[in-house]
Amino acid sequence: MRIVALILLTCSIGCSDPNTSSIPATDGGTLGLGTEGSTAAQRPPNILFVIADDFGVDVSPCYSDAVAHMPHLLALCADGLVFETAWSNPICSPTRATLLTGRYSARTTVGSQVEGNQTPGLPLDEVTLAQLLKNHPDHPYATGAFGKWHLSNQDNGGAQHPQTAGFDHFSGLLQGGVQDYERWQRTVDGETETVEGYTTTITVDDAMAWLDKLEDQPWFVWLAFTAPHSPWHRPPEGLYYQEGLTGEANHIQNNRDAYYAAAAEALDMEMGRLLDHRRVKDEPTMIVFLGDNGTPNQVLPASRPRGRGKSSLFEGGIHVPLVIAGAGLATGARIPHPVNAVDLFSTALDWAGIPAPSDRSIDGLSLIRYGTDPLAPPTRSWIYSELFGSNVVQSRTGQTLRDDRFKWIGYQDGSEMFFDLHDDPNEQLNLFDAVLSADAQASQADFEQALQSLGGRR
Known part of the structure; x- marks a missing residue:
């Protein structure tokens, strides 16, 4: 089977082509x-x-x-x-x-x-x-x-x-x-x-x-x-x-x-x-x-x-x-x-x-x-996902962000989680209340800024 032609464009995010x-x-x-x-x-x-x-x-x-x-x-x-x-x-x-x-x-x-x-x-x-x-x-x-x-x-x-x-x-x-x-x-x-x-x-x-x-x-x-x-x-x-x-x-x-x-x-x-x-x-x-x-x-x-x-x-x-x-x-x-x-x-x-x-x-x-x-x-620098609480699927409202290493989850009831996915890919150890490294603190700050760009916490 031959999969035919696709990615032929060379202009990437933020390129300066005048036709962009x-x-x-x-x-x-x-x-x-x-x-x-x-x-x-x-x-x-x-x-x-x-x-x-x-x-x-x-x-x-x-x-x-x-x-x-x-x-x-x-x-x-x-x-x-x-x-x-x-x-x-x-x-x-x-x-x-x-x-x-x-x-x-x-x-x-x-x-x-x-x-x-x-x-x-x-x-x-x-x-x-x-x-x-x-x-x-x-x-x-x-x-x-x-x-x-x-x-x-x-x-x-x-x-x-x-x-x-x-x-x-x-x-x-x-x-x-x-x-x-x-x-x-x-x-x-x-x-x-x-x-x-x-x-x-x-x-x-x-x-x-x-x-x-x-x-x-x-x-x-x-x-x-x-x-x-x-x-x-x-x-x-x-x-x-x-x-x-x-x-x-x-x-x-x-x-x-x-x-x-x-x-x-x-x-x-x-x-x-x-x-x-x-x-x-x-x-x-x-x-x-x-x-x-x-x-x-x-x-x-x-x-x-x-x-x-x-x-x-x-x-x-x-x-x-x-x-x-x-x-x-x-x-x-x-x-x-x-x-x-x-x-x-x-x-x-x-x-x-x-x-x-x-x-x-x-x-x-x-x-x-x-x-x-x-x-x-x-x-x-980050990706985002969310879920609205619903009786249809018995879920609760929450949001999550991650970068190339750290991940945050927050719920409408105020509970929060923070994980180091490099060391803990199965998200077993919640670091939210732990003493965090400088890198982890920087990610937390980035996540908070990202949340504000998306309308804040829900």
């Missing part, structure tokens, strides 16, 4: 947006986002000794850039909102799982990546979203929300998951019906069918798998490598790790089929693979303390795999610097040669500099 506009960034720098990625005579690259549901670094073969066998993901990591310190939000809806808007939850109001009108969906006045690409001044993108959406409720358009958010076509599930991977509710451009067939396979089938019909124009595909999110199950034969799976309820309950891995393997198999599609492999295409949040506690590896996976602000809840692939990348390069899912909005716009909106704060910083220079200095 800059907007303030919350990290104290500027976001350079080079226009050289697209001219009237040069078609910009396609953009493919692949999102795995409930998939942290602990279960990714590019980061750990994972149970799941995922050869296509391993090939993607070998062919592209692997970001070793990437954060998301602790649960799925907020991460999806940051990806589409380049803005943190405090700005979008999507800080918890969207469940009907109990919690906010993505507001209609947010400007999305799909809208900006669709309105490219020289080469309008075709925009398609497939799979899990989980950003809509009746306040923002319900079943029509994906189209309102800028997608020409949507085929997938509006809610947060399925009760049965073989029988589920699929919404296609506002119309919902029950379909039978494996969710992971149908999601890719729908995306490929849409690509087959496209005219000769750049495209943006948002492919959000439901897998490997629960319910744990046995995928169809031929889509997984795990052995001895009976699919019986008691066997699933006693072997959740194996069934979770099987769902991840099915995701990988179907992703490989999409990556081999002619519109992906034969055209310049930016490919991004991301986990939407950390690993569920039920299948969290023993190396992580229980209860510190998905829905938590600990590393197990927010440290996710992020891979960006395409010709022109330093093959197999690993980037150690802290980055955030929010940065992918600005990265994609940079590729397309589109400036970010200037009428609102944009938190994302383009990662494009690493495409030509994996040894480039960090784009930001």
Whole structure:
């Protein structure tokens, strides 16, 4: 399989190209947006986002000794850039909102799982990546979203929300998951019906069918798998490598790790089929693979303390795999610097040669500099994540920041934690009340300043 053209831009954050506009960034720098990625005579690259549901670094073969066998993901990591310190939000809806808007939850109001009108969906006045690409001044993108959406409720358009958010076509599930991977509710451009067939396979089938019909124009595909999110199950034969799976309820309950891995393997198999599609492999295409949040506690590896996976602000809840692939990348390069899912909005716009909106704060910083220079200095000095308390997921409001060594967690009830991730990667020793080194004190001061730039503590 040949992954084709991506990182061709050389202008990095803060460059002085006269064709580059800059907007303030919350990290104290500027976001350079080079226009050289697209001219009237040069078609910009396609953009493919692949999102795995409930998939942290602990279960990714590019980061750990994972149970799941995922050869296509391993090939993607070998062919592209692997970001070793990437954060998301602790649960799925907020991460999806940051990806589409380049803005943190405090700005979008999507800080918890969207469940009907109990919690906010993505507001209609947010400007999305799909809208900006669709309105490219020289080469309008075709925009398609497939799979899990989980950003809509009746306040923002319900079943029509994906189209309102800028997608020409949507085929997938509006809610947060399925009760049965073989029988589920699929919404296609506002119309919902029950379909039978494996969710992971149908999601890719729908995306490929849409690509087959496209005219000769750049495209943006948002492919959000439901897998490997629960319910744990046995995928169809031929889509997984795990052995001895009976699919019986008691066997699933006693072997959740194996069934979770099987769902991840099915995701990988179907992703490989999409990556081999002619519109992906034969055209310049930016490919991004991301986990939407950390690993569920039920299948969290023993190396992580229980209860510190998905829905938590600990590393197990927010440290996710992020891979960006395409010709022109330093093959197999690993980037150690802290980055955030929010940065992918600005990265994609940079590729397309589109400036970010200037009428609102944009938190994302383009990662494009690493495409030509994996040894480039960090784009930001800290990364940030947050969670709004909600009865829907039994969580409490909190915020967290980290730099290349230290990490702070603070909750609305006033409790705080401070960790040295170099010496304590599993966050076992809370140093908040300890006598801190000069370096740790400097990080604390930086974190406090960062919080103020984000509207303060919550």
